[in-house]
Structure formats: structure tokens, C-alpha cells
Amino acid sequence: MSRVLCINPGSTSTKIAVFDDEAEVCAVTVRHPAEELAAFGRVAQQASFRRDLILDALAQAGFGLDTLDAVVGRGGLIRPVAGGTYLVDADLLDELRHPTGEHASNLGGILAVELAAAAHAAPRPNGPVPEPVEGAHGASTSSASGEITSTGRDGGQVQAFIVDPVVVDEFEPLARYSGHPEIERRSIFHALNQKAVARHDASDKGRRYEDLNLIVAHLGGGISVGAHRRGRVIDVNNALDGDGPFAPERAGGLPTASWAKLVLSGRYTPAETRRLLAGRGGLASLLGTSDAREAEARATAGDEQARLALDAMAYQVAKEIGSAAAVLAGDVDAIVLTGGLAHDHAFVAAITACVSFIADVVTYPGEDEMPALRDGALRVLRGIEPAKLFADEVLLR
Ligand SMILES: Nc1ncnc2c1ncn2[C@@H]1O[C@H](COP(=O)(O)OP(=O)(O)OP(=O)(O)O)[C@@H](O)[C@H]1O
Numbered sequence: 001m002s003r004v005l006c007i008n009p010g011s012t013s014t015k016i017a018v019f020d021d022e023a024e025v026c027a028v029t030v031r032h033p034a035e036e037l038a039a040f041g042r043v044a045q046q047a048s049f050r051r052d053l054i055l056d057a058l059a060q061a062g063f064g065l066d067t068l069d070a071v072v073g074r075g076g077l078i079r080p081v082a083g084g085t086y087l088v089d090a091d092l093l094d095e096l097r098h099p100t101g102e103h104a105s106n107l108g109g110i111l112a113v114e115l116a117a118a119a120h121a122a123p124r125p126n127g128p129v130p131e132p133v134e135g136a137h138g139a140s141t142s143s144a145s146g147e148i149t150s151t152g153r154d155g156g157q158v159q160a161f162i163v164d165p166v167v168v169d170e171f172e173p174l175a176r177y178s179g180h181p182e183i184e185r186r187s188i189f190h191a192l193n194q195k196a197v198a199r200h201d202a203s204d205k206g207r208r209y210e211d212l213n214l215i216v217a218h219l220g221g222g223i224s225v226g227a228h229r230r231g232r233v234i235d236v237n238n239a240l241d242g243d244g245p246f247a248p249e250r251a252g253g254l255p256t257a258s259w260a261k262l263v264l265s266g267r268y269t270p271a272e273t274r275r276l277l278a279g280r281g282g283l284a285s286l287l288g289t290s291d292a293r294e295a296e297a298r299a300t301a302g303d304e305q306a307r308l309a310l311d312a313m314a315y316q317v318a319k320e321i322g323s324a325a326a327v328l329a330g331d332v333d334a335i336v337l338t339g340g341l342a343h344d345h346a347f348v349a350a351i352t353a354c355v356s357f358i359a360d361v362v363t364y365p366g367e368d369e370m371p372a373l374r375d376g377a378l379r380v381l382r383g384i385e386p387a388k389l390f391a392d393e394v395l396l397r
């Protein structure tokens with residue numbers, strides 16, 4: 001049996017779960033009010049604060065660190081890599097501490113390595129306490145260099161991983177083009193959940209993910225629509241960077257000249273313009289709420305503005321699905337809708353009405369991120385696949 005601690009840091013919460021093999025034995029969500037995190041300048045500076053909250057939560061739930069075999073976190077805005085499970089070694093840790101942008105998931109690997117180091121230092125019930133590990137590197141095989149012989153529950157090393165970070169990049173060359181040589185389209189999306197539900201759908205069909213062509217739309221606070229061709233996401237809208245459909249809290253693609261005029265108007269600081277794209281865009285700016293449940297309730301009660309905004313969001317998602325179908329040349333086995341908004345029957349029906357001519361539409365409401373983190377770690381712990389190393393896989397040096 002393997003015990004795995006999974007960590008999913010979000011902008012307003014830190015979610016943790018402990019699994020004994022596939023069985024969830026503990027799940028805790030620690031909420032962070034905005035004022036609590038406002039004190040930190042950069043996301044990476046929240047690491048010790050969130051680590052201590054996780055340690056408290058584990059202690060309260062009665063889980064000793066010495067019982068862990070691995071710690072796995074959601075991966076962040078590092079340079080692009082292929083999908084898979086990555087060992088958080090010194091190279092990856094350095095990258096996570098100097099990311100290409102600010103995103104809560106930058107903390108996933110940092111927290112994983114810090115918790116793995118804490119697990120290493122935890123007292124063993126039946127043996128000597130190992131020497132404290134220097135910094136976070138001690139959790140990685142690359143820096144432990146054979147000195148550590150008794151750290152995990154079964155005497156093995158407590159390893160730290162990330163799985164399918166938001167920068168998973170499996171683009172075909174054509175997908176990278178924009179119409180300007182200094183601006184390349186980038187693959188930034190809900191890779192962890194998209195790949196997890198795609199595998200789930202393939203398994204429900206009795207097929208392999210690598211044998212199917214799927215369009216997966218993650219409908220969350222941000223929205224990404226990926227064209228999955230035989231296990232690789234060959235094109236997807238950049239869900240963080242003003243590309244694709246608008247979303248509950250994201251503006252999506254905006255007419256470029258109008259956007260440039262707004263940015264140059266002097267009405268907004270650089271930080272404010274960033275928030276107009278992600279955080280305060282989309283439904284948040286159109287309706288004053290990013291909660292689609294509230295928007296639906298208002299629409300049902302006769303609020304025409306709310307109904308039109310929701311219909312427009314569904315319309316834009318359907319258009320993006322149509323684009324992905326073109327990328328796959330119409331050879332589509334299924335359209336998979338996931339994320340919180342996939343719970344919204346009216347929203348799903350509006351999308352389905354426009355795209356069901358392409359392929360069957362299936363829904364996996366909510367997100368499957370914790371099991372996806374668990375499975376990524378278990379595949380490595382069970383020897384089904386080796387952990388990848390960032391330095392070997394990074395696509396842009
Ligand atoms: N049961 C539900 N019915 C209708 N809408 C829902 C439901 N649950 C969540 N939503 C809506 O889905 C949207 C995204 O919520 P969700 O919690 O999935 O996003 P998130 O995890 O914050 O963001 P992301 O998925 O982009 O990381 C919100 O607008 C929320 O109101």
C-alpha cells in the first residue's frame with residue numbers, strides 16, 4: 001500500500017487529500033480570505049504559511065508525516081513541458097521559485113518538496129530520526145544522492161512530484177502561430193483536469209486515451225477547450241492570457257485594437273489591466289458576480305442581462321469547440337464537458353444544442369484533480385512509468 005499526500009493550491013484555498021492507494025482517507029480544504037494572502041508580495045512567498053496550515057490540518061486529522069510515501073502537488077507556470085509526472089528535483093524547484101508568471105499552482109511543487117522534507121525529518125516510531133534534510137532538495141533523488149536510507153514509511157524515500165502542470169505543451173507547430181512574430185500562442189490550460197477526464201472518458205468507453213480524438217472543455221472560473229488527438233493536446237486556448245471564450249472570471253479573447261486602446265487610455269494600472277483579463281473579467285465584469293449559480297438564479301428570475309451573458313458565454317464555448325473540431329479535421333470521438341459549470345444544466349444544454357452535430361457530448365461535472373495527482377504519483381511509485389525530469393523535458397531553454 002502507498003500513502004500519498006496531494007496538494008492543490010488555489011488562489012483562495014489550499015486543498016489537500018491523503019490517499020491509501022486509490023482510497024481517499026482524508027480531504028481538507030483550507031480557505032484563505034483575500035486579506036490573509038494580501039500581505040504576501042509574490043505567490044512563492046506564501047509557501048511557509050501554507051505549509052504550516054497543511055501540517056496543522058494533517059496533525060488534526062491524525063496523519064503522521066512518517067506514514068507518507070510521496071507528496072504530489074499541482075504544477076505551475078514553469079517553462080513548457082510535455083504531460084506526465086515530474087520529480088521535484090533541484091532544477092524544477094528553482095524553476096518553480098522563478099516562474100514565468102504568478103499563479104497559485106506555482107506553490108504545488110514547492111509545498112510538495114517542503115512537506116516531503118518535513119516527512120523525512122519526522123520521528124519514526126521504530127527507528128532513529130534521520131538527519132534533517134538540507135533545504136527542500138532533500139526530498140529529491142537528485143540531491144539526496146544515496147545518503148538517505150530510511151525516510152519513507154516502507155524505508156524508501158519520500159518523493160515529491162508534480163503532475164500535468166498548467167503549462168503542458170503538446171502543440172503542433174501550426175498552433176503556435178499568431179499574426180505577429182513577437183507573439184507566440186502558448187499552451188496554458190487546465191491540463192491536469194482535462195487529461196484526467198479524458199482518460200476517464202476513454203476508460204468508460206473501454207478504450208485507451210491514446211486511441212481517441214476528444215474535445216475537452218474545462219468550464220471553471222477560467223475556460224479552456226482542448227483538441228486531444230490520440231493522447232496529446234495539440235491545440236488549446238490560453239485560458240490565462242485573454243484567449244478563447246470569456247469565463248466567469250476571465251475576459252477571454254478581446255478585439256485587439258479595442259483592448260490596446262483601453263490599456264493605453266491611462267485609466268488602469270498594469271496590475272488592474274491584468275485583473276481585467278483574469279480575476280475581474282467575464283461574468284464578473286458583465287454581471288458583477290463570477291458565481292454562475294447566482295447568474296442562473298437571476299436569469300431564471302427574469303434578469304435579461306444575466307440570461308444574455310450566460311447565453312453568450314455558452315455561444316463562445318460552442319464556437320471554440322467548433323474550432324477544435326476543425327483542428328481534428330472532424331474526426332471527433334466525443335466532446336467532454338467538465339468543471340463547475342458542467343453542473344449547470346441550462347448552460348450545458350445551450351452548448352450541446354450547437355455542437356452535438358460534431359460528436360456525442362458527455363459531462364463530468366466538477367473536477368478530478370486530486371485523483372489525477374494521486375494517479376500520477378501512483379504510476380511512478382508502482383513502476384508503471386518513470387518520473388520525468390524537468391531538465392530533460394523542458395521545451396524552451
Ligand atoms: N453546482 C453548480 N451549478 C452551477 N454552477 C456551478 C456549480 N458549481 C460551480 N459552478 C460554477 O462554476 C464556476 C466555476 O467554479 P469552479 O469551482 O469549478 O471553478 P474554480 O475551481 O474556481 O476555477 P477553475 O476551474 O478555473 O480552476 C463558477 O461560476 C461557479 O459558480
Ligand SMILES: CCCC(=O)O
Nearest residue numbers: 166188189190222239
Ligand atoms: C489556465 C490554468 C488554470 C487556471 O485557469 O487558473
